[in-house]
Amino acid sequence: MSRIHVNTTINGDATDYLCEAEDTLLDVLRDQLDMTGSKEGCASGDCGACTVRLDGRLVCSCLVLGAEAEGRTVETIEGMADGETLHPLQKNFIDKAALQCGICTPGILVAAKDLLERNPDPTEEEVRYWLAGNLCRCTGYDKIIRTVLETAAEMRGAA
Amino acid sequence: MAKDEFTPRTFKVVGTRPPRPDGLDKVTGRARYGADMSAPGMLIGLCLRSPHAHARIKSIDTSAAEAMKGVKAVVTRADFTTTPEDQGTRDILDNVMAGEKALYDGHTVAAVAATSRSVARAALKAIKVEYEVLPHVVDVDEAMKPDAPVLHEGRQQESVPKGYSQNVLARSQYGHGDIEAGFKKADIIVERSFTTAATHQGYIEPHACLATMGNDGQGDLWCCTQGHYMVRNTCSAILGMDAGRLKVTASEIGGGFGGKTTVFLEPVALMLSKKAGKPVKMTMSRDEVLRASGPTASTSIDIKIGMTKEGKITAAQGEFRYQSGAFYAMNGALGAMCGFAPYDLENLQSVGWEVVTNRPKAAAYRAPGAPMAAFAVESVMDELAKELDMDPIELRLKNAAEEGTKSAYGPTYPAIGLKATLEAAKAHPHWSAPLGKNQGRGLACGFWFNFGGDTCVSLMINPDGTVSLSEGNPDIGGSRAAMTMMAAEELGIPYEHVRTVIADTATLGQNEVTDGSRVTFAVGLATIKAARHAIEIMKTRAAATWGIEPDAVEWVDGAAQPAGPNAGKFPPMTLKEIAAIASNTGGPIAGHHEVNAEGAGVSFGTHIADTEVDPETGAVKVVRYTVFQDAGKAVHPDYVEGQLQGGAVQGIGWALNEEYIYGKDGTLQNAGYLDYRIPVASDLPMIEPVILEIPNPGHPYGVRGVGETGIVPPLATLANAVSRAAGVRMTSLPMSPPKLLAAIKAS
Structure with missing residues (x-):
């Protein structure tokens, strides 16, 4: 089976890989690049555990083919912290117990970061609808929503 | 009062909200869950599942699949030659790999291991299964009727009265008093029937494992589970091997809620690995998770309660009919026990029924x-x-x-x-x-x-005065933090000085599954007692250093000190000081505790x-x-x-x-x-x-x-x-x- 050579940028690094035509971006990240922070919960775009940013737009990486990343930029959970400095959302998710099992956490963090970059002062309702594509079965969302709102306030310097 | 009973005290660590020890791994994507592990030379395993709710398997032809390039092993039930001793484990074997019949849509009938997922998928398509489709039943009330299609012959317990289908496996009754007399005293009686649909635990992480089984009879298994000791014991019984020769390591777990208190893929992956001579990784798709793992029982329930006009219950009666999927599960009985538990009742009759249907076997789901x-x-x-x-x-x-x-x-x-x-x-x-x-x-x-149950904990005092705590229960929602806090509390040291890990099955003794809301209670109790054990040793070391009796030493705020003026005048020796000289006072210091914890x-x-x-x-x-x-x-x-x-x-x-x-x-x-x-x-x-x-x-x-x-x-x-x-x-x-x-x- 012939494989496709893809040149792309992942978390700021020039990256290339060979993938089969049927491989999703999520398959490539997890199985070829060993970036297992993005999770497969459904492979149908319903759970959001594989959320990454592709050219600045949130996508479910299970719904993007690996070949489609050619010439584009991909941002994953592995690129969210700056060296040993966590993004404020990451720090607050730990400090405010916004995770239990943690399997949905990478997708939620990537999605929440994207929200705060677009809208630094979201309402509770806006956060709830923005994250409606990210399933969490442990927390009931309460501490996640609160933490995103409190982090937004902190990042605006209002806290 | 025994030492492990509750004693009021002022807490320093317990009741605070420190960051969890696994937090950083989980917010950076570093934490390794079931599907996040790989091994050199690893194969990908996939299951072939029944498309029928109820069917006799007349034949399975795997020859075309086996002949495919890249296919390294194909297994069917014929490969599982060991018959486990107890009925529960035989049911698990029948559930993870169908025998004579496929009992529900999604029931595994064969599995393959191949060099890639695409080859494995093609191999599944090449397996030819000849089914004789049988009548099926998925509704609990229908399944109880005498003319319902029967899943298993001869499994009905004696507790079931005549006139019911053999699908009704058990009936259990609870209560006390005289309900007829009680209902006569009632001013008002309400009697209603209810139904609930089956639901799934819905954990976001599908079942996943990585199995390595060698021809030396030794195996290693990595998997997401609520209990790796249960996985070891069940898989070794199904594979006919000694439990001690199978080491199971629990991955981080992406939710369970009771649904990961049994095995699905693990025995199949081990068998594939054994046949192929290579590590085999298996992960379920969401479709497989919903069709073949989990769900809870659907139910049909009748309730009758009588009351005086002042609102005092005079009698209560309940019939709890639970369908448990294709195999026996004790769900109706638990419903019959729990439904009326909040009330002080003079007259009660509560009856639970366990009924099998052509659905996946009900697994525990949070207070099942x-x-x-x-x-x-x-x-x-x-x-x-x-x-x-x-x-x-x-x-x-x-x-x-x-x-x-x-x-x-x-x-x-x-x-x-x-x-x-x-x-x-x-x-x-x-x-x-x-x-x-x-x-x-x-x-x-x-x-x-x-619940409490079997629990082992080991607590090591390190030479620099920090503490390593090993427990044997997968952390499903912050329990490592809770154990760390209880160890720090009991030892009188800061939270940051303790690190808690989940040990594999070869490192610590048997631990009951993470179920029954048991971990913070039972593992916490064992942690406190392991800390007390270490404290006793540290007091002995301090006593020897001071030349006084160990009984004359007490432990206060993380340090040994003479107990009262008669014990002698010595400055307190901190945990850190005792740890530093341990090598010279008798060797390393560790506490441990093993218990079947009661009193939950x-x-x-x-x-x-x-x-x-x-x-x-x-x-x-x-x-x-x-x-x-x-x-x-x-x-x-x-x-x-x-x-x-x-x-x-x-x-x-x-x-x-x-x-x-x-x-x-x-x-x-x-x-x-x-x-x-x-x-x-x-x-x-x-x-x-x-x-x-x-x-x-x-x-x-x-x-x-x-x-x-x-x-x-x-x-x-x-x-x-x-x-x-x-x-x-x-x-x-x-x-x-x-x-x-x-x-x-x-x-």
Whole structure:
């Protein structure tokens, strides 16, 4: 089976890989690049555990083919912290117990970061609808929503 | 008083909210879950699953698959030549690899291991299975009828009366007093029938494992599970190998809720690896998770309660018919035990039925059996409150169980927190807040037993005065933090000086599965006792250094000191100082504790919900929700709150949306998150948790488990709220918009 050579940028690094035509971006990240922070919960775009940013737009990486990343930029959970400095959302998710099992956490963090970059002062309702594509079965969302709102306030310097 | 019983004390670490030790890994994507591990030379394993609800397997031809390039092993039931000794394990084998019959849509009939996923997928297509399709049954009431299609011959227990299908495997009865006499004393009797749909635990992480089995008879297994010792014991029994030759390591676990207290892929992956001579990784798709793992029982329940006009229950009766899927499970019995547990009853008869159907075997789901029973009982309680024009809390307080009450399932309660949760609900502003148009308020109580069980803990004092704690229970929601806190509390050292790890099966003794809300209670108890063991050794070392008797040394604030003026005058020796000289005072210092923990205090909760019903569409919006639950002592309150909130929301999903939908052919119609819809963030309000602390007499710090009770009251709480908002009593879950709209129109 012939494989496709893809040149792309992942978390700021020039990256290339060979993938089969049927491989999703999520398959490539997890199985070829060993970036297992993005999770497969459904492979149908319903759970959001594989959320990454592709050219600045949130996508479910299970719904993007690996070949489609050619010439584009991909941002994953592995690129969210700056060296040993966590993004404020990451720090607050730990400090405010916004995770239990943690399997949905990478997708939620990537999605929440994207929200705060677009809208630094979201309402509770806006956060709830923005994250409606990210399933969490442990927390009931309460501490996640609160933490995103409190982090937004902190990042605006209002806290 | 024995040392492990509750003693009031002032806590320094317990009750605070430090960051969890696994937090950094989980916010950076570094944490390794079931599917995140790989091995050199690893193959990919996939299962072939029955497309039929009930079928005899006439033949399986694997030759074409085996001949394919890249296919390294194919297994069917014929490869599993060991017959496990006990019936429960034989059922698990039959569930993970079908024998003579496929018993449900999604039942595994064969599996392959190949060099890539695409080759493995092609190999599945090349396996030829000849089925003889049999009549099927998926409904519990239908399955009980004498002419229903039968799944298993000869498995019915003697407790089942004549006249029922062989699908009815067991009947169990609980209660006391004389219900006929009790109902005669009643001024009012309400009798209702209820149904609930099967739901799935819905953990976001599908089942996954990586198995390595060599021809030297030794195996290694990495998997996401609630209990790696259970995995080791079950897999070794199924494979006919010694348990000690199989080492199981638990990955981080992406949710379980009871659904990961058994095995699915693991024995199959080990068999594939054995045949192929290479490591085999298997992960389920979401479709497989829904079709072949998990779900809870669907139920059909009758409840009859009689009361005086003052609101005192004179008699109660319940029939709890639970379908457990294709194999025996004790669910109806648990429903029959739990449904009436909140009440002090003179006359009670509560009967549980276990019925098999052509569905995946029911697995535990957070307080298994209890939520549906509470839905039925608490709905009738609400109807009685309405009939008598009484406040639902007052009505429950009149009948609430307390210390000394003989419980519905037999034992007499020690100190319990039910009344405290009701009083807290009564005093909370939510209970008296005004309601808007089309809104209704519901309240319900719930009970769960809680559990202790086999537990081993090892606690090492390191040379630099830090502490390493090993426990054997996968951390499913912050338990490493709780263990770290209890160790630090008991030793009198900072939280940051202790690191807790989950040991593999070769490193620590047998541990019961992470179930029964047992971990913070039982592993916590063992942690405290392991710390006390280490303290005894450290006191001995200090005593030897000082040349006094060990009895003359006490442990205060992380240091040994002479006990009283007669013991001698020595400055305290801190843990760090004792650790530093350990090599010269007798060698390394470690504490450990092994126990079958008893004394898990039972748990009660009370929930309040406000719902708004759209009379035009039947859609329900939850506008406010408050949970009151007794935690005994909340070790890490953030994670206790998280359990209460998460349980409530799973219950909201169960009440309003979630449902296994079967077609006429007995196949599951909604095996994906799009159609099996769990609550999303925009469906919900904030969930306010109110933690009560009525100490458990059976734990040194008073801890009770909190993980399960939170899912028991919501079904009834929502049903009561929706029924009051819509003006029609809802007796069937889920209360999906079409169902509710039809009920409103019919009323």
